[in-house]
Amino acid sequence: GDSVTQMEGPVTLSEEAFLTINCTYTATGYPSLFWYVQYPGEGLQLLLKATKADDKGSNKGFEATYRKETTSFHLEKGSVQVSDSAVYFCALSSPLWGGSQGNLIFGKGTKLSVKP
Amino acid sequence: EAQVTQNPRYLITVTGKKLTVTCSQNMNHEYMSWYRQDPGLGLRQIYYSMNVEVTDKGDVPEGYKVSRKEKRNFPLILESPSPNQTSLYFCASSEQGAPYGYTFGSGTRLTVV
Numbered sequence A: 001g002d003s004v005t006q007m008e009g010p011v012t013l014s015e016e017a018f019l020t021i022n023c024t025y026t027a028t029g030y031p032s033l034f035w036y037v038q039y040p041g042e043g044l045q046l047l048l049k050a051t052k053a054d055d056k057g058s059n060k061g062f063e064a065t066y067r068k069e070t071t072s073f074h075l076e077k078g079s080v081q082v083s084d085s086a087v088y089f090c091a092l093s094s095p096l097w098g099g100s101q102g103n104l105i106f107g108k109g110t111k112l113s114v115k116p
Numbered sequence B: 001e002a003q004v005t006q007n008p009r010y011l012i013t014v015t016g017k018k019l020t021v022t023c024s025q026n027m028n029h030e031y032m033s034w035y036r037q038d039p040g041l042g043l044r045q046i047y048y049s050m051n052v053e054v055t056d057k058g059d060v061p062e063g064y065k066v067s068r069k070e071k072r073n074f075p076l077i078l079e080s081p082s083p084n085q086t087s088l089y090f091c092a093s094s095e096q097g098a099p100y101g102y103t104f105g106s107g108t109r110l111t112v113v
Helices: none
Strands: A003-006 A011-014 A019-021 A023-026 A032-038 A044-050 A056-059 A062-065 A075-077 A086-093 A110-115 B004-007 B010-013 B019-025 B031-038 B042-051 B054-057 B076-078 B087-094 B108-112
Touching (some): A003 A086, A011 A019, A019 A110, A032 A062, A044 A062, B019 B031, B019 B108
Parallel strands (some): A011 A110
Antiparallel strands (some): A003 A023, A019 A075, A032 A044, A044 A056, A056 A062, A062 A075, B004 B019, B019 B076, B031 B042, B042 B054
């Protein structure tokens, strides 16, 4: 079945460092891909998404490019801030015609801590 | 404000005592879903609903019930909770289904003793 694998954390960085969180997926067809962020004590918020190959999702300085050839959707940010400390989840959803249109499949999450 | 509202935020209960976690959305979304989040396992879908009176099982439906009598509400029912249902639960809604992304509630932390 469909699955998402993301790098295990925790990841600890200094402020202004470059961030990469790796995410790869297994799916049939062309899934939609997402990054969600969960701040301490809160629910998940959609950070960015991409719906087809070579699409780049971006938001709040974060970017991720849908790479069909490597089945990857790595999250990057050029200069992290303390306020970016959170848990980041990569997720996919199968296309509507493939069924399962109600389900997002999540990776296990990567905890990011940014130190001043 | 567009949002998904869950209640309660925290709940401690005893094994076997029926409970309901409520979920309501004010965005007129068609799709609603329940997830549980456990350490090291990420989020797993329990049930989802595509519209009023239409529900389907997710990946971990055992021990849970849902109903969708109104478009805005999607309660999660645990008829006989057990300690292995101790978890953080999230309700979510989507206008057109998961490929378009979900909006999540703030979560309900349930402890079953």
